Amino acid sequence: MxxxxxxxxxxxxxxxxxxxxxxxxxxxxxxxxxxxxxxxxxxxxxxxxxxxxxxxxxxxxxEKKVTMEELAEGLTNMAVMLKAGIPLITCLKDTIADHDNSTLSKVGQQLVMRVEGGSSLAEALAAYPRYFPDTLVFLVRLGEETGSLDQTVRDAAAHTQKMDKIRRDTKSALTYPTFMFVAIFGAMFFWIYLVVPPMADMFKQFQLDLPVFTKMVIDGSVVIKANVGMIFGVLLGTIFTLVALVKSSAAVRKLIQRILMKTPIFKVILTAFNLAFITQYMSMMLRAGVDVMRTLQVLKEAIPNEIYREHLDQVQENLVSGIGLRESFDKVGIFPNFVVRMIGVGEQSGTLSEQLEYIAEDYRVKLDELVGNIGKLVEPIAIVVGGGLFIALAMALFAPLYQLIKNI
Incomplete structure (x- = not known):
């Protein structure tokens, strides 16, 4: 390429x-x-x-981004055509023609060229990891090897739709608390930058004996007002640097994820997301006929959370040492008892993929509930944090005014 x-x-x-x-x-x-x-x-x-x-x-x-919803739609259409006996090249061309996304159309044309040049569909997809996840490539390769490409493509489409729903619900749940706290600190900046300076001038004119905390607020306001450009520059630079480090460094991602996993609201959301992600992936891969070890290997490469990736690696090591699947998940200590019990039931009854699907569905429901109730979870914390900051600021500014009025 x-x-x-x-x-x-x-x-x-x-x-x-x-x-x-x-x-x-x-x-x-x-x-x-x-x-x-x-x-x-x-x-x-x-x-x-x-x-x-x-x-x-x-x-x-x-370029225009390719959403998981668009990818799932394309895979569904392709699975239907393959089931009807339409040749692969024709399926690819018709799928491209049905899409308005210019990026997906361009990549689809390149897939056609590769397949026409002698590559398998899995090999063609693997050349574009930016658009097609490893799980899709693995399922397509499995379908080509077993002669069930239409079914594995259909499974991949259903899986992509479910994962898209999990990701969207998680983003929706995380957006509200993030916006709430940004709004609180934005309002605090507005007060310190625009309200405090004129009040400080008034205090100076009346030569008031200011409390220590009021002096600290005024001094902070002076520093912020004098260096606002530099402060915003440093803030933006820090954000861009942090984003770059998160994308390039597993250690930084792990540190940030560990901090978030210890923060009450974010912990609930991220735990539900990761457990839904893991169980949905495992259910889909096992149902497609992939063995547990290979499933865990593909899952480790796909999961975005470094902490859970490490624990999945430990699960793999436990399995290699001869420990059963239930005990392997139980031993790492991060998976809830409910998940461990359901895995044990599936392992003993031979219905592991079904039990994992039940777990995934349970956590998808929890994410739905979190999206609907996130306001009720965040508001008490926002009231305590925001109210505490504003009360402290009000006391710093209005205590000298009260003293002034009292002395008149």
């Missing part, structure tokens, strides 16, 4: 130039592809690896 600079006389008439990402590594194949599209090629040159990386970064930054 490489980026090529092209210049051609398009089939519609005008000369066109630009960059194109193709699953080829030589200009001859790229030229052949463009000519097959009906264009008269003038020049095709491959970009250097460095320039190709820059081009890819720029293109991916501004």
């Amino acid at each position: 490489a980026y090529f600079y092209y210049k051609y006389l398009s089939k519609d008439g005008p000369i066109a130039t630009g960059l194109i990402d193709l699953p080829y590594d030589n200009p001859i194949s790229a030229t052949t592809y463009l000519e097959q599209q009906g264009h008269t090629v003038i020049v095709v040159n491959p970009l250097s690896p460095f320039m190709g990386a820059l081009a890819g970064l720029a293109i991916h930054t501004f």
